[in-house]
Amino acid sequence: KDFRNKIKPNWCPGCGDYSVLAAMQRAFANAGLEPHEVAIVSGIGCSGRISGYFNAYGFHGVHGRSLPIAQGLKLANRDLTVVAAGGDGDGFAIGMAHTIHAIRRNVDITYIVMDNQVYGLTKGQTSPRSQKGFITKSTPYGSIESPIHPMEMALTAGAGFVAQAFSSDLKQLTGLIEAGIKHKGFSLINVFSPCVTYNKMNTYDFFKEHLVNLDEDSEYDPSNRHMAMQKLMENNALVTGLIYQNKEQPSYEEMIKGFKEEPLAKQDIMISEQDFNKLVAQFA
Ligand code: SF4
Numbered sequence: 083k084d085f086r087n088k089i090k091p092n093w094c095p096g097c098g099d100y101s102v103l104a105a106m107q108r109a110f111a112n113a114g115l116e117p118h119e120v121a122i123v124s125g126i127g128c129s130g131r132i133s134g135y136f137n138a139y140g141f142h143g144v145h146g147r148s149l150p151i152a153q154g155l156k157l158a159n160r161d162l163t164v165v166a167a168g169g170d171g172d173g174f175a176i177g178m179a180h181t182i183h184a185i186r187r188n189v190d191i192t193y194i195v196m197d198n199q200v201y202g203l204t205k206g207q208t209s210p211r212s213q214k215g216f217i218t219k220s221t222p223y224g225s226i227e228s229p230i231h232p233m234e235m236a237l238t239a240g241a242g243f244v245a246q247a248f249s250s251d252l253k254q255l256t257g258l259i260e261a262g263i264k265h266k267g268f269s270l271i272n273v274f275s276p277c278v279t280y281n282k283m284n285t286y287d288f289f290k291e292h293l294v295n296l297d298e299d300s301e302y303d304p305s306n307r308h309m310a311m312q313k314l315m316e317n318n319a320l321v322t323g324l325i326y327q328n329k330e331q332p333s334y335e336e337m338i339k340g341f342k343e344e345p346l347a348k349q350d351i352m353i354s355e356q357d358f359n360k361l362v363a364q365f366a
């Protein structure tokens with residue numbers, strides 16, 4: 083199936099988000115999905131435009147709010163594969179509360195963060211992921227705040243699927259997205275997706291030099307949360323691959339008593355006039 087549509091992205095040439103888009107489109111096809119079975123919800127930012135570039139359902143929400151929308155969508159129609167996508171500013175600043183609570187709630191959705199460690203759309207201010215010393219218009223003497231570590235944060239919030247990727251490694255990224263959508267529960271995939279226009283610190287060359295690929299480490303066991311935390315701390319979180327997966331953790335939907343197999347969106351909502359009046363009387 084072809085998940086591409088005819089709209090040309092207006093990202094800068096070289097932006098990492100192009101590869102994330104391609105990887106998502108491939109992952110949906112590889113997973114054997116049909117366009118009508120997939121919904122992409124995004125927030126605000128350069129990367130937020132991504133939901134408009136699919137031959138699938140797309141919902142461009144408000145800033146930092148892709149996760150509440152995505153969770154609602156999944157609960158109303160559990161037949162859909164729901165993917166939320168956005169930037170590091172969207173997910174780890176204004177949307178951080180939603181991110182943490184979505185992780186611990188564990189609704190079966192996938193969250194892809196295009197982490198460029200800067201605010202691109204508003205022309206280059208520090209984001210919650212900017213490194214110390216990062217010079218921007220908002221921090222002319224260099225950022226003095228510590229960046230958020232999303233992978234460690236996800237592990238401590240109880241995430242069942244935690245992965246990190248680099249937009250240049252399309253093969254690994256595609257595989258991780260496919261694994262994320264197949265995981266039964268919330269999956270977080272943080273993608274180093276360089277902003278070639280406003281981030282001259284975390285460039286393609288920087289990542290090529292520093293990233294450690296867990297796929298090349300035969301000793302690494304992604305079912306071991308201790309090992310995951312240790313690996314992240316040893317490498318200043320500059321690792322890619324499946325960092326942690328807990329296949330035993332039940333999803334939110336699985337834990338709701340009486341939650342019907344038939345999605346809400348497909349259930350008959352017709353009720354008798356008598357039942358309707360009874361319902362109205364309760365609120366009178
Ligand atoms: Fe990509 Fe940065 Fe350009 Fe935005 S400003 S489209 S993040 S390269």
Ligand code: MG
Pocket residue numbers: 127169170171196197198199200201202209
């Ligand atoms: Mg950003």
